[in-house]
Amino acid sequence: MPVFPMFVDLKGKRCVVVGGGNVAARKIEALMAFGPAITVVSPNAVNEIVQLADMRQIDLLLREYREDDLSEAFVAIAASDDEAVNESVYNSCVKRGIMVNTVDDPEKCTFIFPAIVRRGDLVVGVSTSGRYPSMSKKVRQHVGASIPPYWGEAVDLLEPFRVRAKEEIKNEEKRKRALREIMDEALSCYEKYERQQLLLRLERIFEGYADYEND
Numbered sequence: 001m002p003v004f005p006m007f008v009d010l011k012g013k014r015c016v017v018v019g020g021g022n023v024a025a026r027k028i029e030a031l032m033a034f035g036p037a038i039t040v041v042s043p044n045a046v047n048e049i050v051q052l053a054d055m056r057q058i059d060l061l062l063r064e065y066r067e068d069d070l071s072e073a074f075v076a077i078a079a080s081d082d083e084a085v086n087e088s089v090y091n092s093c094v095k096r097g098i099m100v101n102t103v104d105d106p107e108k109c110t111f112i113f114p115a116i117v118r119r120g121d122l123v124v125g126v127s128t129s130g131r132y133p134s135m136s137k138k139v140r141q142h143v144g145a146s147i148p149p150y151w152g153e154a155v156d157l158l159e160p161f162r163v164r165a166k167e168e169i170k171n172e173e174k175r176k177r178a179l180r181e182i183m184d185e186a187l188s189c190y191e192k193y194e195r196q197q198l199l200l201r202l203e204r205i206f207e208g209y210a211d212y213e214n215d
Helices: 022-032 047-054 083-096 133-146 150-168 172-189 195-214
Strands: 014-018 037-041 059-061 075-078 099-102 115-119 122-126
Touching: 014 022, 014 083, 022 037, 022 047, 022 075, 047 059, 075 083, 083 099, 115 133, 115 150, 122 133, 122 150, 150 172, 150 195, 172 195
Parallel strands: 014 037, 014 075, 037 059, 075 099
Antiparallel strands: 115 122
16 A cells, blocks of 8 residues: 655654664755754764764764653654664654654554655655665656756745735636746746746736736
């Protein structure tokens, strides 16, 4: 059964990573782009994790895991090289209702890390539901190659039109057509015009729909 691709707001949420090896470091790197408050618990840690702690980007507790480390955790990563520790983390998370990912053990995961393509706020996640991660990475490469870097910047450009359209274009179908046309224009012309010129072009499209609605 495939897992549901659900996007979660992690900004400011407490994330506990149990384990301090290379796998834990990769998980931390993936998480950091989305703004959680990360605490790592492990008696040992690789240099990448120690450096992040030294820069105060994460909290690092150099000791054995204790169940109360999960207090106030929103999400947890069981990335220890000790299977017994990982199982303990998983069981505690299930008991407490905390989302948990246990590395290399899909059966002990309540969520799965996707292979991620990110262009600013444009985020694509790819998963094989934990069954074959290498395929997820392969698909990510194909998807990433098809999404120009400026598409993420275009999201910032387009969002105000969506906000305005809710108020100024009352007809739902017309609003959808307007937003599609504005998006298509923005993506096809983003590299052709300066930002202000492009905004003027998009504004003309928007006003055409809004003025018609107000007639």
